[in-house]
Amino acid sequence: MPMYLVLIGPPGAGKGTQAKVLSEQKNLAHVSSGDLFRDNIKRQTELGKQVEAILKRGDLVPDDVTIAMVRDRLKQPDCAAGAVLDGFPRTPAQAAALNKMLGEFGGKVNLVPYINVSEKSLIERLTGRWTCKSCGTVFHQKFNPPKVQGKCDKCGGELAQRPDDQEETVKNRISKYLSETSPLIEFYQKAGVMAELDGEKKIEDVTKQLLAAVAKIR
C-alpha cells in the first residue's frame, strides 16, 4: 500500500526543509504544490501564466486548479510508493479531494506531522530564506547559511530570494493560513493521524521529532 505523509504548518514553518529529508529517508517522492506552481511560472505554461499574479500577492490559488495539478503529479510513476506532501492540502476542500484521490490510488493519509511555529519566528525565517535556483535546496542567512555566500552547497547553483518573501506578502500569507488552512489541524486531529512537532527547535531537532513520529506509523 502506498504511504502518504502530509506536512502541515504555517508558511516558513520548515515544511520544505523537513520534507526533503523525510522523502530521502523514506524513499518517497517530495510533492510540493508551491514548487509545482513556481516551475510552471518559470516555464510560462498556461497554468504558470494563470497563477503568477496570485503567488506574487501571497493569495491562494483556486481549489480546482490546485487539486487538478496535484492529482496529475501523484499519478506519476515516481509516486507509486507514495509521497511526502508539502503545502497541499491548504483548504478543507483540498483535504476532502485528497482523501478521495488517495482512495482511488489504494492509499490514505497515513500521518500528518504539524510543525507548530510562532508568528514572530515565521517572519524572521521567511525574510531570511534563500533558495537554490537550480535544485531548490533551501537555506537561511542566519539559521542554515550556505558554506559559500550566494552559492548552493549541493550543486553550486545561484541562491535567490523568493519574490513573495517580503514582509508585506508574508503577512498576507500568514493571514490566509490562519483563515483557510488552520482548520485542517482539527480535521486531521479528529481523523487520528496528527502528530504535533515543536517547530521552534533547531532544524535537526525537528527532524528527530518527525522521524520518531513516522516510526510509530503502523
Ligand code: ADP
Ligand atoms: P510556503 O513556503 O509559504 O509554505 P509554498 O511554496 O508552499 O509556500 O507556496 C507558495 C504559494 O503558492 C502560496 O502562497 C500560494 O499562492 C500557492 N500555493 C501553494 N500551495 C497551494 C495550495 N495547496 N493551494 C493554494 N495555493 C497554493
Ligand code: ADP
Ligand atoms: P516552509 O516550506 O514551511 O515555508 P522552509 O522549509 O522553506 O519552510 O523554511 C523557511 C526558512 O526557515 C528557510 O530559510 C529555512 O532554512 C529556515 N528554517 C527551517 N526550519 C528551521 C528551524 N527549525 N529553525 C530555524 N530556521 C529554520
Ligand code: ZN
Ligand atoms: Zn542547488
